[in-house]
Amino acid sequence: MTGPRPQNGPGRRPAGAGTVTLMRLAFLLCLILLWALAAATVPRGMIPSPAATVEAARRLLSEGRLQGALGQSLITYGTGLGAAILVGIPLGALMGMVRLFGRTVDVFVFALAATPRVAFIPLIIVLLGLGIEAKAMIVFLGAVMPIILNTYAGVQARDEELIEMARSTGASATRIQIHVVLPGALPFLVVGLRLGATIGLINTVVAELYTAVSGLGGLLALYGNTFRMAEYFVIVLALAAIGVIVTESLRLLEGRLSRWRLPGRP
Amino acid sequence: MTHVRLEQVSLAFGQGTDRMPALERVSLSLRRNEVVVVLGPSGCGKTTLLRLVAGLLPPDEGRVSVDDRPPRPGADAAMVFQSFRLIPWKSARENVAFALPHLPRAEARARADAYLDLVGLSRFAKSWPAQLSGGMRQRLALARALAAEPGILLMDEPFASLDAQSRELMQIELMRLMERRPATVLFVTHSVDEALIMADRILLMSPRPGRVVEELEVPFPRPRWEGDIRALPLYAELRRHLWDRLRDMVLNDPGSDFHGRR
């Protein structure tokens, strides 16, 4: 996937997708070489070699520990993030559509978003215990804020000229929201989802460390504390992979939803 | 016979001490299927006048009526806006169909296709506005307004952003379309030539607050695209008269950049 979408003028062509992929593979190779070099020079055991890490991954997989932890983490992450999406989008949209409601509650949402959410963990544990409910709640609280605030901003950024045009055609308020206001908010919404997904993943690990130790976060603590660095690296890489897959999928979605921005004749 | 009527309409924008009258006691009436052009300098309230007739804005004082009733947005008039106002994430066809909220989906689509064809955009039905040239966007905006088959067509400097050639072609195109399917047209411009070519009647407006200061019948025979009316002596005479009036208004308007120059 490319970075910020280039605005290609008629005369300029983007570097071929093949070239970019090749360059990226080359860069990845460089990183692995650097890693191997670091593993060889740093005193033994501190940084595992790539080969040792692959070996550890194979061991964890054959024991089923990696799959088990991954499953636990994904359930926590999916539940929390899913709830954040289901609550955040309608709430943010409602705040933007009903101006008085938005103006009334937005300062409180901003205040809550500015409070470090880890501060709530003891309270959540007291209320919900140490199980999946508490974990999903920690993920939810982290992910829901950027989703609410970006949806809100997107609906507020509505194009008044387009709305007047829609009114002139006799469109109902509902039709205007569905066809003009909400699609206009989509780019903001996707940014909110990406931020929410990232914070949600961080909070998944935090939740697994602070409540009943489980999942990838639990393994991270276990291997980190016992200096089993090869296993520890496997977990870090697994977490990185989840983050990359989720945010890249959202970027693909964003690209699909904003094809109309791309210039160039059909 | 009277289709649209404004009686002593006044309207101001802003609150308190910032309150600025935009229109002051404007009265006018449009006969059915008449083309009336409103000519006036920038900021004299021409767009505001169209919004009043569209029913998008209520007057502070006076009365606006279409067939003796207050105008209802979407039911009486369709508007072509100055900056086109196309929905960027909708295709050309969807943009036109969007303006037909009262029709079932399939019917709206079929109607959209018919009007895209009318303005020569059939091949671009699936294109997004960003993929169209300025002239094509203008035709799309026109198709969207025409597709509603309105009794009243409100046009706000619709050709102002086109180059001289496209502009002339679009003027002819619009006159041809009006010949096929007549409508009452209220057309805003600040171009004297455009006014003389399009209008059955010209209303001259003064700046801040806007008032109708002169009314002028344009007697040239139709269709006007056959032969060049600009070659007629009367054309030159009317043009000179309108141009002088406009220039005087701008020079005597304290709010204008050209105030007091000679």
Ligand SMILES: Nc1ncnc2c1ncn2[C@@H]1O[C@H](COP(=O)(O)OP(=O)(O)O)[C@@H](O)[C@H]1O
């Ligand atoms: N929504 C608005 N809020 C405040 N002032 C406005 C608004 N619309 C128009 N005006 C003011 O009213 C006057 C007439 O505007 P407009 O009808 O757009 O003029 P024109 O179309 O002739 O250029 C201008 O001075 C403009 O600044």
Ligand SMILES: [Mg+2]
């Ligand atoms: Mg205007």
